[in-house]
Amino acid sequence: MKPLRKKTLFLAVTLLLVLGLCAPAAAKDYLYVPCSNYLHIIDCDTDTVVKTLSYNDYIIGAVASDDGKRYYVNSWRSIYVVDTDKQQIIDRYEFWTPLNMVTVGPAVAVSADGKYLYMIWMVTKKKMNVPKLNVLPHQLVIFDMEKGRVVKNFEAPPDSNGVISLKDDPDHVLVMAQDVFKMNVKTGEFEKIKGILNPEEGQPGLNALTLIVNKSPGDHGLFSGPTYAGEDRLKVLDPGDSGMEPGTVVDQAVYVQAMQKVMMAGGKPPVGAPLMFYMIIDGKGAVRMLEAADHFAPFYSTVVSPDGKYLYAAMDELYKVDMKTGQALAFDHLERGTVYSVTTTADGKKVYAGPAGPDLVVYDAETMKQIGMIPLKSDGAAMTRITK
Amino acid sequence: MKKSKGLKAVNRRAKRLEEREVFGMEEIDIMTGMPIGCTTIFDTGWETNPRPSTPIGNCVSSARDFTTCSGPCWWPAQTPDAITNFNGFHNQCLAIERDWRNLNYVIKR
Amino acid sequence: MTKYKVAEHKTIRAMERDFLFLAAEKAIFEMDRPTRDLLGRWSEAGERTREEVTAWLVDLPEAERAELFEGLLQRRAIVPANGAAPHGPYVNASEAKVPLKTLILHVTEACNLRCTYCYQAEAGEREASGGKQAMSREVAQQAVDFLLEHSGPLEDLVIVFFGGEPLLNFEVIRFVVDLATEKAREAGKRVSFALTTNGTVLTDEIARFLDEKHIGVTVSMDGVQEVHDRYRRFPDGSPSYEIILPKVKALLERPHSRPVVARVTVAEQAGRVREILRHLIGLGFLEAGFAPVTTGHPEFQLDEAAMDQLLEEFKGLAAEFVEAAKEGRFLGFSNVIDLLVSFHQGEVMNYPCGAGLGLFSVDPEGRLYLCQRFTGQADFRMGDIFEGFDRERLARFRLEAEISNKQECKECWARTICTGGCYHEACVREGSHLKPNLHYCAWIRKWGEVGLQAYCEIAAERPEFLDMLSMSRGYPPQTDGQVEEKGGSSNEEE
Numbered sequence: 001m002k003p004l005r006k007k008t009l010f011l012a013v014t015l016l017l018v019l020g021l022c023a024p025a026a027a028k029d030y031l032y033v034p035c036s037n038y039l040h041i042i043d044c045d046t047d048t049v050v051k052t053l054s055y056n057d058y059i060i061g062a063v064a065s066d067d068g069k070r071y072y073v074n075s076w077r078s079i080y081v082v083d084t085d086k087q088q089i090i091d092r093y094e095f096w097t098p099l100n101m102v103t104v105g106p107a108v109a110v111s112a113d114g115k116y117l118y119m120i121w122m123v124t125k126k127k128m129n130v131p132k133l134n135v136l137p138h139q140l141v142i143f144d145m146e147k148g149r150v151v152k153n154f155e156a157p158p159d160s161n162g163v164i165s166l167k168d169d170p171d172h173v174l175v176m177a178q179d180v181f182k183m184n185v186k187t188g189e190f191e192k193i194k195g196i197l198n199p200e201e202g203q204p205g206l207n208a209l210t211l212i213v214n215k216s217p218g219d220h221g222l223f224s225g226p227t228y229a230g231e232d233r234l235k236v237l238d239p240g241d242s243g244m245e246p247g248t249v250v251d252q253a254v255y256v257q258a259m260q261k262v263m264m265a266g267g268k269p270p271v272g273a274p275l276m277f278y279m280i281i282d283g284k285g286a287v288r289m290l291e292a293a294d295h296f297a298p299f300y301s302t303v304v305s306p307d308g309k310y311l312y313a314a315m316d317e318l319y320k321v322d323m324k325t326g327q328a329l330a331f332d333h334l335e336r337g338t339v340y341s342v343t344t345t346a347d348g349k350k351v352y353a354g355p356a357g358p359d360l361v362v363y364d365a366e367t368m369k370q371i372g373m374i375p376l377k378s379d380g381a382a383m384t385r386i387t388k
Numbered sequence: 389m390k391k392s393k394g395l396k397a398v399n400r401r402a403k404r405l406e407e408r409e410v411f412g413m414e415e416i417d418i419m420t421g422m423p424i425g426c427t428t429i430f431d432t433g434w435e436t437n438p439r440p441s442t443p444i445g446n447c448v449s450s451a452r453d454f455t456t457c458s459g460p461c462w463w464p465a466q467t468p469d470a471i472t473n474f475n476g477f478h479n480q481c482l483a484i485e486r487d488w489r490n491l492n493y494v495i496k497r
Numbered sequence: 498m499t500k501y502k503v504a505e506h507k508t509i510r511a512m513e514r515d516f517l518f519l520a521a522e523k524a525i526f527e528m529d530r531p532t533r534d535l536l537g538r539w540s541e542a543g544e545r546t547r548e549e550v551t552a553w554l555v556d557l558p559e560a561e562r563a564e565l566f567e568g569l570l571q572r573r574a575i576v577p578a579n580g581a582a583p584h585g586p587y588v589n590a591s592e593a594k595v596p597l598k599t600l601i602l603h604v605t606e607a608c609n610l611r612c613t614y615c616y617q618a619e620a621g622e623r624e625a626s627g628g629k630q631a632m633s634r635e636v637a638q639q640a641v642d643f644l645l646e647h648s649g650p651l652e653d654l655v656i657v658f659f660g661g662e663p664l665l666n667f668e669v670i671r672f673v674v675d676l677a678t679e680k681a682r683e684a685g686k687r688v689s690f691a692l693t694t695n696g697t698v699l700t701d702e703i704a705r706f707l708d709e710k711h712i713g714v715t716v717s718m719d720g721v722q723e724v725h726d727r728y729r730r731f732p733d734g735s736p737s738y739e740i741i742l743p744k745v746k747a748l749l750e751r752p753h754s755r756p757v758v759a760r761v762t763v764a765e766q767a768g769r770v771r772e773i774l775r776h777l778i779g780l781g782f783l784e785a786g787f788a789p790v791t792t793g794h795p796e797f798q799l800d801e802a803a804m805d806q807l808l809e810e811f812k813g814l815a816a817e818f819v820e821a822a823k824e825g826r827f828l829g830f831s832n833v834i835d836l837l838v839s840f841h842q843g844e845v846m847n848y849p850c851g852a853g854l855g856l857f858s859v860d861p862e863g864r865l866y867l868c869q870r871f872t873g874q875a876d877f878r879m880g881d882i883f884e885g886f887d888r889e890r891l892a893r894f895r896l897e898a899e900i901s902n903k904q905e906c907k908e909c910w911a912r913t914i915c916t917g918g919c920y921h922e923a924c925v926r927e928g929s930h931l932k933p934n935l936h937y938c939a940w941i942r943k944w945g946e947v948g949l950q951a952y953c954e955i956a957a958e959r960p961e962f963l964d965m966l967s968m969s970r971g972y973p974p975q976t977d978g979q980v981e982e983k984g985g986s987s988n989e990e991e
Contacts, residue, residue, distance in 0.1 A: 036478045058470060058478035076471050090888075099649045103471050146647065336484070358483040378482035394532035394565050394948075395572055398516065398956050401843025402524035405572045 015035050029345045032082070033191050033355050034073040039080075040355075041087055044345050044385070045371050051377075055080055059312075061106040061162070062215065062382040064116045067113055068217035071386065072117065074108050079117065081145075083325030084386055093117075093148065098127050102345065105138075107162025109210045112170035115193040117143040118163040119186065120156055120175070137340040140175060140183065145178040154188035157181055162211045167221025167283030174223070174281060176211050182285045194287045196227060205277065212301035214343045216385040220308055221283030229275035237294060239381075241267030247294065249275065278302055278311055278321065293326040300340045305365070306348045314342035314353045320368050327328065330368035336361055340381045355380040500544040500578040501570070502537050507910060507946075508826060511953035522573050523843040523913040523954065531556065532565070544578040554920075595895075596649030598855035601657040602640055604672065605631040605666040610695050613728040614764050614790045614797050616870055616921070630863040631666045634884070640859050641677045643882040645684050654681065657691045658661075658712075658868050659858070665699040667706075674710050693717065693760065696741040697727070704748045714757045715746055716750065716782070720773030724766045726885060742780075751753065751783030756783040758831065764790040767803040770810035778829055786831030789812075791870075791922045798926075803874045804940050812947050819951045823958045836948035837955070838970045839914060840964045849916035853894050867894070867930075870921035877930075903933045911945040936959055 001175040029044035039053040057075040064071045071082040080093035095102040104121035117331045121141045125134040138165065140156040143149070160177040164194070175181040180194040206227040217221060232252040236244045244250065250258075255272050262269050273296030277289040291313070299313040304323065311321040316338050319331040339353045343364065351368075354360030360380050362372035397403040466472040483488040505520040508528075514931065517536070526841050531554075533754035538553065539545060551562040569575045579638035599656045608615075625739070641656075648654055656677055658670050674690055681688040691713040707714055719725040749757055761773060761780040770787055777785040789799045789807065799807065814830045819826045848854060859865060863882040871877035879894070880887035898920065906912045917923070918934035918941070928938050934941075955962055968974055 037481045056476070056479070058475075077475065090892075094650055097652070099652075101472065148649070257484060357485060376483075393530055394535075394568055395526040395574060396529075397524070397572075398527055398845040398953075399523075399525040399841050399961070401522055401845070403525050404521075404843075405524055447973065455826065462814065 011142065016080065027346065029385055030084070031343070031360070031383055031385050032062065032064070032071050032084070032296050032350060032382060033360065033376060033383040034080075035355055035358060036378040037374055038377040039089075040376055042360070042374060046349065047374055049374065049376070052377065053082065053087070053089050055089065055092075058379055059382065061211075062101060062384055063106060063108055063110055063215075064217045064386050065110045066112050066165075066167070066217055068386045068388070070110070070114060070138070071384065072108055072110060073382075074104055074119075076103050079104070079108065080100040088340045089363070091109075093145075095121070097126060100152075100371060101126065105163070105211075107164055107176065107213050108178055109163040109165040109173050110167070110204070111385060112263065115145060116151075118165070118173050119143060120160045120162055121153075121375070138177075152188075154183075157190055159282065162302060164213055164215075164223050164281075166285050167270060169284050172285060174285065176208075180279075180281070180287065191381060193285060194289075195206050203232045204233075205232065206277065212303055212382060213343055214303035215356070216343065216346070218387060219306055219346075220281075220304065222304045222308070224278055224280045224302045224304050224311060226302055226313060227277050227279050227289075228298075229277070231274070233275065235275055235296070236270055236272050236273035237296060238271040240269040240270040241265070250259070260289075278313070279324070280311075280323075281349075288322065290321075290326045292321070292328070295321075295331070296323055297330040297331075300338075301342060303342050303344065305344055306346055310348075310365075312342050312344065312351050314339050318342065318351065318353050318363060318368070320351075320365070332363070332368055332370065335370075336373065341383045343383060343385045345385065346387045352383065352385075499949050500577045500942050502544045502578045503540045504574055505910060506536075506575045507842040507949065508533070508536075509949055509953045511950060512966065514953075514957050516953040516956070517574065518597075518651035519573060520913065521845075523845045524572070525840060525843070525949075525956070526574070529955070532569075535565075536569075541574070541646070544741065548661050568920040571673070580783065581919070584904075595854045596651045597644055597857070598651055599655040599657065599851065599857075600640055601630065601659050601856070601858040601932045602637065603659050603858060603860050603869070604637070604663045604669045604673075605660065606873075607631065607665050607699055608661040608695070609665065609731065610662070610729060611732045612695075612730070613760075614762060614794075616791055616925075630861040632669055632746055632810055632859075634669060634672055636674060636859075636861065636863045637673045639863060641673060641680055641883050643859075644677075644688075645686065647886075648686065649657065652686045654686055654688045655691065656688055657693070657869075659693055659910070661696050663692055664703060666885045667703060671706065672940070678710075683946065689713070691715065695737070696745050697737060698830070699744040699748050704751060705750075707749065708753045711754045713755045714753075715760050716741075716748075716757065717762070718745070718759050718777065719761050719764075719770065720766075721776050724769060727766075728762075728764055746780060757781075758783055758829070759785040760929070761785055761787045762790050763799065763807065764792075764797050765788050765799075765803075767799055767807040768810060770807065771813055774814060774830060781896055784829030784831045786835075791925055793925050808940060808943055808947075810942060815947050815951050819954050820953045820961050825959060825962065833948065833951060834966055834970070836914070836965060837952050838967050838972070840948065840952045841967050842972055845913050846916050848895075849900075849918055849920070852920060853898065867920065870919075871924075874895070897931050902931065905935060905938075906933050909938065909942070912940045914945050914948075915941050941990055954982065 020032050030154045031042040031044055033040040033042060036058050037054060037056055041051040042048065043050045048065055059073055062071060064072045069084055071084055073080040075081060075345050077096035080095045082088070083123050084377065095104060101121040101124040102144060107121070109118040111118065111353045119141045121139045123136040123139060125136065136244045138156040138158065138160040139153045141150050142152040144151045155174060157177040160174045160175050164174040164176065166172050166174060168175040171186060172182050172184055175183050177192065178197040179192050180196060181190045182193045183190050196204060196208055199205045208225060213223065213227070215221065218366060232254055233249050234255045235249045236246055236255070239246050240262060240345040241263045244258055255270070259269050276296050278292065280288045280290055295317070297317050297319060298312070299315045302311055302313040304311050309323055310329070311323050313321060314334070315335050317331050320329045321327065322329055334353060336357050338360060339356055341355065342351065343351045349365050351363040351365050352360050352362065355376055356379050358376040359375060360374040361370055362374065363369065364371045397406045468477050470477045480490050480492065507518040507520065509516040515530070515533045517526045517528050525622065535553065539550065547566060551566055554565065557565065644654055644656065656673065663670060677688045686785065690710065692707065693715040694717070696716045696718060709839045719729055722738040729737050731737060746787045758775045763770065774785050790797050792798055811832060815833045818828045818830055819834050850856070855867060856867040857865045857879060858867070858872045859882060865879045865881055866872045866874065867877045867879060878887070879891050900906055900916050902911065904916045906917055918937060920930035923932045923934050924930040927934065952963070964974055
């Protein structure tokens with residue numbers, strides 16, 4: 001090789017090496033798990049607790065800011081602010097005083113610009129030396145974190161218990177009450193977008209369990225949660241020897257009759273269950289009800305996989321559901337017991353179910369088999385995956 | 389407040405230590421196979437909840453649900469009101485499966 | 498088998514009754530004879546299991562033995578031998594926002610006296626402010642806003658007027674009092690005011706104002722004339738006592754809505770404390786408090802002999818205080834009152850004082866410092882009232898100043914009383930504000946014992962007097978009666 005060429009080649013190789021070394025570090029997933037008195041920070045590569053922050057409180061919910069830099073952990077009376085770069089608690093807002101008794105609802109939302117917290121407050125006011133209590137209607141409160149105080153509040157619909165932000169609509173938030181509302185944060189106008197306890201014409205009334213938000217910053221922005229039809233109709237999941245068509249929905253009376261007939265004949269009884277829908281709300285606030293096609297189980301919370309193809313649902317079992325058809329693709333019984341939350345790594349390869357026990361279980365998303373367990377210091381209700 | 393034997397609180401700190409006086413709970417041999425009452429085993433409302441099939445008629449399920457049974461809906465587990473009056477109650481029992489022995493009656497006069 | 502041991506404690510005998518002080522909890526109990534004997538025996542025997550100990554209680558029926566054991570455990574008089582902490586973690590103040598309660602406003606740096614031992618004169622390098630500047634209305638207004646904004650849920654706030662000699666800028670004081678009262682009311686809060694003065698500028702108008710606006714006044718006086726005049730002089734060297742005396746008397750003789758107290762700096766005459774107290778109370782002060790001078794100059798520092806003398810004087814006054822207390826009479830010796838109230842409340846503190854937590858000082862330009870003694874020292878600047886707190890510095894301070902960093906304090910039985918002592922004193926004498934005041938440790942322990950003994954004596958004879966002392970220091974009454982049969986618990990959330 002001519003000397004010049006050699007030099008050029010040498011330079012090219014060196015440059016490539018240098019560029020290679022300067023390549024940005026791969027993104028890393030952390031799991032933030034706020035439990036009673038302890039916030040566990042878990043490294044998802046090794047599935048171990050790498051840091052534990054402490055406070056003295058019972059945690060009912062938590063949410064990350066859109067940029068993932070802040071994590072807000074709420075108890076009934078306080079919110080702890082965590083800096084996820086420093087992995088430290090940097091602030092604490094306390095709302096309850098003996099004369100102004102404030103209880104914060106379990107789902108708190110952060111504004112898109114990270115400056116405000118949207119909360120549902122249940123407020124009881126009291127005057128010194130006056131025995132009377134003044135219970136206010138539920139409030140939707142906008143809290144300015146820089147100023148450290150409430151800057152606006154609106155009366156919220158009855159039984160409001162939480163706020164969820166909309167990824168693609170910074171001017172609105174979801175408010176979960178007896179039904180699902182969309183609220184304009186500037187004007188305070190509430191618009192009912194999905195009837196739950198007060199259904200729309202022809203729709204079944206629904207029940208939903210405790211409000212738990214499993215979204216991660218930077219994900220698709222889909223909120224999902226399980227709802228159950230509270231009516232006297234059952235879907236036939238497995239007909240047994242009853243002769244009913246699988247997948248059909250029949251009146252309870254009809255179902256019971258068919259069941260009794262089969263049992264008296266000594267045959268295999270049918271398996272049926274009430275209707276179940278996964279409510280999925282996108283970043284703009286559009287609601288989709290995905291009917292559970294062939295299964296039924298009570299769940300505390302659900303999460304949609306990062307690629308939008310699957311939905312994971314957890315409580316005593318962990319289910320993997322096809323987002324297109326609503327069919328259960330796989331499930332496993334959670335041996336270690338009931339869990340409240342479920343989330344995945346950013347690449348969707350691992351599923352975490354917890355906390356309670358106190359522990360988290362780790363599942364391989366492909367095989368839906370348990371591949372690990374992470375012990376925790378105490379019970380909790382929420383967890384969030386934050387990618388750095 | 390139970391009249392204490394041996395030590396009597398004099399300053400405020402001592403009184404606070406005493407206030408948390410609770411009656412001890414004996415170690416009972418619990419026969420978990422037998423439904424002997426919904427608060428003794430971790431199955432909420434077993435009378436109304438025909439497990440192992442779906443918990444029709446119940447809002448929450450069983451097992452480790454002590455934490456959800458207190459707080460907003462403090463029915464069958466008979467936990468203290470953690471929202472207003474016993475804000476630090478969770479300290480009695482940070483992890484239910486491990487610490488249930490610490491659970492005691494709480495008396496507020 | 499879990500082994501237990503008697504918790505770190507001190508036993509006190511007062512009025513033929515036995516008391517127990519738990520060093521880690523700052524809790525004080527009265528013990529009956531059998532318990533005293535049990536704990537004494539147990540202390541000598543070391544670690545024992547529950548079974549072994551209950552076996553000692555031969556005089557008690559079976560059921561009562563377990564009850565007694567549980568009672569001791571509940572009250573943390575006994576603890577597991579392996580040292581596991583029975584209670585939950587404390588929130589580290591660096592991680593949590595501590596609401597602001599008190600601002601010390603240096604309304605001026607100017608002073609018309611030149612007291613020889615003044616720590617401000619000793620401060621050395623001061624931040625370039627001209628040093629004699631008076632606080633403007635704009636800065637004062639911002640300070641009031643700052644206090645209200647950062648007070649969080651607190652409803653009772655405090656503003657202290659300081660200097661230099663604050664009354665040299667009476668105009669701004671008047672402005673702040675009216676402004677703060679109004680703004681606080683709007684925010685649903687209350688502000689109370691205090692002022693420390695050298696007494697040279699107490700005109701009739703000012704005295705009237707202080708009374709009308711319920712301002713708590715502290716006068717810095719060192720006692721009888723010759724002691725006072727030794728160090729407290731005007732810039733030309735002339736003594737100040739005779740100038741101050743008529744003004745102070747006028748202030749004390751008129752009705753005043755809040756107590757006027759004296760603050761004495763002991764720089765030399767440590768053996769005359771009793772005399773000085775009597776003199777000041779004779780003038781009409783409700784209380785007088787004494788503190789050894791904080792100085793880096795050995796010629797002013799109290800040597801060991803002087804500190805011994807000081808302790809003797811304090812002991813004498815404490816004994817007088819107890820005698821008066823038993824009869825329901827009040828002797829205004831601040832040092833013992835503060836100690837007794839601190840025992841009565843029993844709050845275990847992680848920090849020796851509120852500096853850098855809920856208390857900060859503000860200089861005339863609006864800069865924030867740890868406390869009034871650190872004003873002007875750049876190392877202890879914590880931001881300013883316009884831009885806000887220097888959060889990183891503050892967090893670092895709170896982390897570093899917490900008691901668990903003070904290794905020497907870990908084994909000291911008086912740690913809950915002292916918590917290492919004043920940061921400024923430590924800075925001047927030990928070289929770092931983070932060190933405990935090792936030069937005073939032995940003295941503090943002895944004084945702590947005196948205070949504990951005094952506490953138990955009063956508790957034995959007239960316990961309600963302790964409640965009254967606490968209330969006079971602003972603490973709420975303890976609703977639990979000291980009377981045994983009365984039930985009820987206060988259930989206050991901390």
